[in-house]
Amino acid sequence: MAPLAGGEANLGPRASFTRHMVMISNDRLLRIFAYANHEQVRDSIAKLLTRLHKEGKLSTLPGFEHVTPPSDGEFNPRHLPPREDHKPKDLPVGTKVCIVGAGMAGLYSALILDHLGVPYDILEAADRPGGRILTHYFSTRKHDYYDIGAMRFPNIPPMERTYDLFKRTNVPLVTYHLTGPNTPKRYNGITIFPQNGEFPVKGDPFRVSESNGGSVPDDKIDTLSSVLENAFRLLREAIKKGDEEAFEMFKECDDFTVRDYLEQKVTGTQFKLKNACRSYVQERLTLSSATGQFDAAFTEAVMDSVAFDYWEDIEEEWKSVEGGTSLVTEALIDMIRTKPRYNKRVTRMAIDRKAESNDMMLVHTNYDEEPIRYATIINTTTLACLQRVDTDDLELSPTVKIATRTLQYDSSTKVAIKFESPWWITKFGITGGGVANTDLPIRVCVYPSYNIHDNVNNPAILLCTYTWSQDATRIGSLVNLDSPRGEEELKGLMLYNLARLHSNNDNFDEVYAMIKRSYITHHGFDWAMDDYSSGAFAFFGPGQFRSLYPHLVRPAADSRFHIVGEAASANHAWIVGSLESAYRGVWNFLERFHCYDLQEKMVKEFGTIPELEIGEEGFAHLLVLLGMLTPQQLARPEKTVVKEVTG
Numbered sequence: 001m002a003p004l005a006g007g008e009a010n011l012g013p014r015a016s017f018t019r020h021m022v023m024i025s026n027d028r029l030l031r032i033f034a035y036a037n038h039e040q041v042r043d044s045i046a047k048l049l050t051r052l053h054k055e056g057k058l059s060t061l062p063g064f065e066h067v068t069p070p071s072d073g074e075f076n077p078r079h080l081p082p083r084e085d086h087k088p089k090d091l092p093v094g095t096k097v098c099i100v101g102a103g104m105a106g107l108y109s110a111l112i113l114d115h116l117g118v119p120y121d122i123l124e125a126a127d128r129p130g131g132r133i134l135t136h137y138f139s140t141r142k143h144d145y146y147d148i149g150a151m152r153f154p155n156i157p158p159m160e161r162t163y164d165l166f167k168r169t170n171v172p173l174v175t176y177h178l179t180g181p182n183t184p185k186r187y188n189g190i191t192i193f194p195q196n197g198e199f200p201v202k203g204d205p206f207r208v209s210e211s212n213g214g215s216v217p218d219d220k221i222d223t224l225s226s227v228l229e230n231a232f233r234l235l236r237e238a239i240k241k242g243d244e245e246a247f248e249m250f251k252e253c254d255d256f257t258v259r260d261y262l263e264q265k266v267t268g269t270q271f272k273l274k275n276a277c278r279s280y281v282q283e284r285l286t287l288s289s290a291t292g293q294f295d296a297a298f299t300e301a302v303m304d305s306v307a308f309d310y311w312e313d314i315e316e317e318w319k320s321v322e323g324g325t326s327l328v329t330e331a332l333i334d335m336i337r338t339k340p341r342y343n344k345r346v347t348r349m350a351i352d353r354k355a356e357s358n359d360m361m362l363v364h365t366n367y368d369e370e371p372i373r374y375a376t377i378i379n380t381t382t383l384a385c386l387q388r389v390d391t392d393d394l395e396l397s398p399t400v401k402i403a404t405r406t407l408q409y410d411s412s413t414k415v416a417i418k419f420e421s422p423w424w425i426t427k428f429g430i431t432g433g434g435v436a437n438t439d440l441p442i443r444v445c446v447y448p449s450y451n452i453h454d455n456v457n458n459p460a461i462l463l464c465t466y467t468w469s470q471d472a473t474r475i476g477s478l479v480n481l482d483s484p485r486g487e488e489e490l491k492g493l494m495l496y497n498l499a500r501l502h503s504n505n506d507n508f509d510e511v512y513a514m515i516k517r518s519y520i521t522h523h524g525f526d527w528a529m530d531d532y533s534s535g536a537f538a539f540f541g542p543g544q545f546r547s548l549y550p551h552l553v554r555p556a557a558d559s560r561f562h563i564v565g566e567a568a569s570a571n572h573a574w575i576v577g578s579l580e581s582a583y584r585g586v587w588n589f590l591e592r593f594h595c596y597d598l599q600e601k602m603v604k605e606f607g608t609i610p611e612l613e614i615g616e617e618g619f620a621h622l623l624v625l626l627g628m629l630t631p632q633q634l635a636r637p638e639k640t641v642v643k644e645v646t647g
């Protein structure tokens, strides 16, 4: 994702307020983050239990016979009914799991199931594994590639599972430089290269102030960067005091877009910043790296910062996979026992309640093929792809259907160019990776870190543009599915704008000619146009985290259907979200069949995940119990409508 606090380093994929959050203690922030997830889920479970109890149903529902309701009938999210002591069971003979999709979530589910000795199939719509892990290789020469999907990974506690996967797959890692020396910025037609490693911190170099015809009051131009920090003060103070209050604020903020929050929430009497905030938004709209992201949820922006909160201290700890992230996929494919079945697009999933055996789940592929039966389905597709599957007989709750349809995804487009030589290193001294930000259509140019030590006389790759949101849609309209074929306009736009980014009026012609001479070929990719994802990654809108996320993580269809994948995770938009959600899917599958011994085995090898509270006092068992209820059991009893008799 793109940094909202633009003009700073590009901190994607979901960066935003990082710089302003560094004041918050990392541990506290992580705690509130996990706490917020748990509370959302706990809240929704408590509400449902309370309703079922009030309707007099609870004790009659399978699994809830021994649940003692609180004396006032209101279930407390923090004291949910504990997990009952069941005898551990073996998995019923013949149990087979269907994993839909061979991306990170699918392959990781397979890895865990292999360890537990549970049989599975992987049905993959595409003719390749990896999903949104995709490396384009221009040739087999070293470093002659770019990562179209995931490409950089901060080595911080929330990403631990990703690094554990790197270890398991034994892929080579190389330092990824978020910032590097001599990277330019260009806004309002003005290119600035840093002087002695610094950009001017005062004044109005890009002319956004009123006296330069912009919208920022002249007297605010030097203080604007502190406005956002002030905006966070309330939340920060609450976090310092304790989790509960912070969570309440989190909940309150969830309904705001970033723009709303800045313009309304922090402009009350406490801060008296209304004008400054407006100006700030205006200024940031110009200097940000992705047009449109001020309209995402404010909490999304806060959560983004979890990864980047560590950034200042441990920049060196960002890594990428040397040779491309696809190496992880290749290694996983080698490791898992059952290889994916390709060109198997799942088109219908259903539960057959009349089935007499354990394989009650029906999976149809490619519309007309014979359905295959399984005991459980772990679905890893994006929600856009799930929306295209017939799920009428899958007993999904209406809220899950709403989530599938409405949960917001961001777009992202990348275009990489192969040049005769790395002219940005030899001519501009951009020797250590990093990014350039601009308001030109290319918006963000990434100087790769993996090729900085290569021979400068050899061809080199530049990620000419990495865009999100509306910027991505616009560049994406020039990208063809068989890129680079028929992309003269895209090629022209890229080369011309690279020249503008690296020049001013006086030397544009010279720079443009040099860049054109050096061009060999290019490749572009627009994730919104990808048949197998139809979007880049989840980027929740206001209110969606609170209202939709708790429903997405609850199983359905007798708790035999599990939605996992990047979007169904609090860490969405990162590989780690896919991995953690896959863990949840397998865990809940085992819970459904009371396979506690296998759960123990899973914990021993794969640890636990922060977003699922397991154990007696946790909520995982309740998600599964509630997921086993039929839609009829969950429905409200019909109200008797008394008609008024007139006359």
Ligand SMILES: Cc1cc2nc3c(=O)[nH]c(=O)nc-3n(C[C@H](O)[C@H](O)[C@H](O)COP(=O)(O)OP(=O)(O)OC[C@H]3O[C@@H](n4cnc5c(N)ncnc54)[C@H](O)[C@@H]3O)c2cc1C
Pocket: 012, 013, 100, 101, 102, 103, 104, 105, 106, 123, 124, 125, 126, 129, 130, 131, 132, 133, 148, 149, 150, 151, 152, 153, 162, 344, 345, 346, 347, 380, 381, 382, 385, 386, 389, 412, 413, 527, 532, 533, 535, 536, 537, 564, 565, 566, 567, 572, 573, 574, 575, 576, 577, 578
């Ligand atoms: C541009 C971009 C940049 C990113 N950058 C980073 C980064 O730097 N660091 C990071 O950690 N993460 C990053 N991410 C996120 C990361 O790539 C994803 O979170 C992760 O790869 C998603 O994996 P998944 O298994 O959840 O979903 P997917 O990879 O989408 O896997 C789902 C699979 O399901 C298949 N499928 C779809 N429909 C069907 C169907 N009907 N039947 C059968 N199969 C189907 C698809 O073909 C696909 O293989 C980035 C993502 C993008 C798009």
